[in-house]
Amino acid sequence: MTAERIYMDHSGTTPIDPAVLEAMMPYLTKNYANPSSLYTEAREVRTAMDGARQQVADALNAQPGNIIFTSGGTESDNLGIMGSAFNQKEKNGHIITTSTEHPAVTRTIEFLGSHGFDTTFLPVNEFGQVELDVLADAIRHDTRLISICYGNNEIGTIQDMKEIIRMAHERDVLVHTDAVQAIAKIPIDVKDLGIDLLSLSGHKIYGPKGIGALYVRDGLKIKPIQHGGGHENKLRSGTENVPGVIGLGKAMEMGKAGLTTEIPRVKAMRDRLLKGLLESQEETYLNGHPEKRLPHNAHVRFSYIEGEALLLNLDMMGIAAATGSACSSKSLKASHVLLAIGLTPEQAHGSLRLTLGKNNTDEEIDRVLEAVPTIVKKLRAMSPLGHGGK
Numbered sequence: 001m002t003a004e005r006i007y008m009d010h011s012g013t014t015p016i017d018p019a020v021l022e023a024m025m026p027y028l029t030k031n032y033a034n035p036s037s038l039y040t041e042a043r044e045v046r047t048a049m050d051g052a053r054q055q056v057a058d059a060l061n062a063q064p065g066n067i068i069f070t071s072g073g074t075e076s077d078n079l080g081i082m083g084s085a086f087n088q089k090e091k092n093g094h095i096i097t098t099s100t101e102h103p104a105v106t107r108t109i110e111f112l113g114s115h116g117f118d119t120t121f122l123p124v125n126e127f128g129q130v131e132l133d134v135l136a137d138a139i140r141h142d143t144r145l146i147s148i149c150y151g152n153n154e155i156g157t158i159q160d161m162k163e164i165i166r167m168a169h170e171r172d173v174l175v176h177t178d179a180v181q182a183i184a185k186i187p188i189d190v191k192d193l194g195i196d197l198l199s200l201s202g203h204k205i206y207g208p209k210g211i212g213a214l215y216v217r218d219g220l221k222i223k224p225i226q227h228g229g230g231h232e233n234k235l236r237s238g239t240e241n242v243p244g245v246i247g248l249g250k251a252m253e254m255g256k257a258g259l260t261t262e263i264p265r266v267k268a269m270r271d272r273l274l275k276g277l278l279e280s281q282e283e284t285y286l287n288g289h290p291e292k293r294l295p296h297n298a299h300v301r302f303s304y305i306e307g308e309a310l311l312l313n314l315d316m317m318g319i320a321a322a323t324g325s326a327c328s329s330k331s332l333k334a335s336h337v338l339l340a341i342g343l344t345p346e347q348a349h350g351s352l353r354l355t356l357g358k359n360n361t362d363e364e365i366d367r368v369l370e371a372v373p374t375i376v377k378k379l380r381a382m383s384p385l386g387h388g389g390k
């Protein structure tokens with residue numbers, strides 16, 4: 001019997017929605033004009049790009065002038081963090097982040113740390129949340145920027161951004177948030193939150209790869225990190241990825257609508273999956289926060305087994321999942337996020353991340369709920385780590 005393969009790695013990437021592809025197609029074919037040119041065809045492309053910028057802005061409760069298109073989440077993080085760091089009047093201030101960020105943030109801040117900036121990597125609690133009093137204590141007179149991921153890409157923990165931003169602004173500190181995973185999963189209103197800088201990416205929300213955006217609050221000046229012809233309000237030079245931009249606009253519009261239609265269904269499936277996995281056998285635990293977590297993220301750990309072995313067995317049974325995060329899964333080092341929430345390397349290695357999407361079905365949840373415990377029992381029976389298959 002062969003069954004359809006099951007995709008449960010939507011935090012790694014998502015398929016392009018057919019409606020997004022349809023919106024992009026003309027700009028991959030007949031509407032190829034360079035939007036910087038002056039003839040009719042070019043002006044039409046420019047107008048379409050303006051529409052996409054409006055769609056992105058609308059989804060965030062921002063204005064089109066706040067949106068800079070980039071090549072993705074990684075570049076948005078680099079531009080938001082370096083662009084604001086390099087714009088400070090006094091040189092070499094202090095930057096605060098956490099020990100659970102995506103590498104696009106961690107590596108960028110480490111780079112600034114090796115170029116004269118002071119950096120602080122805050123610890124998190126057992127659920128992966130930044131404690132507000134720990135953050136308050138870390139803010140110094142020369143702190144310029146705080147960068148904190150809105151919803152964690154591994155364990156799905158959602159931070160209390162509203163309080164973090166309030167606390168930062170009381171002390172004149174800018175806040176950047178990597179919202180790549182949170183966009184189109186939870187409502188985000190940049191005005192209400194008072195966010196200064198926010199990163200998002202197309203391919204995590206059923207848009208294409210290689211496109212993203214940085215939101216920059218009104219009146220906030222940042223420096224470009226890529227120099228050239230002065231595109232994107234002089235902040236991101238390079239001929240625009242027009243099909244990507246059009247696709248991102250459509251994906252953001254659909255993502256916002258999906259918050260009230262698809263997301264409750266995805267969350268219900270996730271809740272059933274998580275409950276089923278946690279009850280399937282002893283010594284099975286949840287990673288991350290029980291409530292303050294992204295609605296599509298299930299992250300569990302099983303004692304006595306290796307996540308890699310579980311993953312390969314799931315793959316053979318037609319299920320695509322992840323151990324830690326997609327970025328670190330090729331290395332055998334334990335995930336920095338799982339170590340930061342207090343797990344031992346052994347505990348971290350026994351973890352499994354299943355991230356659901358709008359195309360998943362209840363039947364697929366049933367299949368995963370049958371497959372995972374079967375494989376875990378088998379692996380435990382052969383485990384040199386103990387247990388013996390009880």
Ligand SMILES: *Cc1c(COP(=O)(O)O)cnc(C)c1O
Pocket residue numbers: 011071072073074075102104149152153178179180181201202203204210211212
């Ligand atoms: C995927 C991801 C990124 C990187 O986005 P790309 O568009 O792939 O460069 C950054 N941050 C988080 C939290 C992510 O999940």
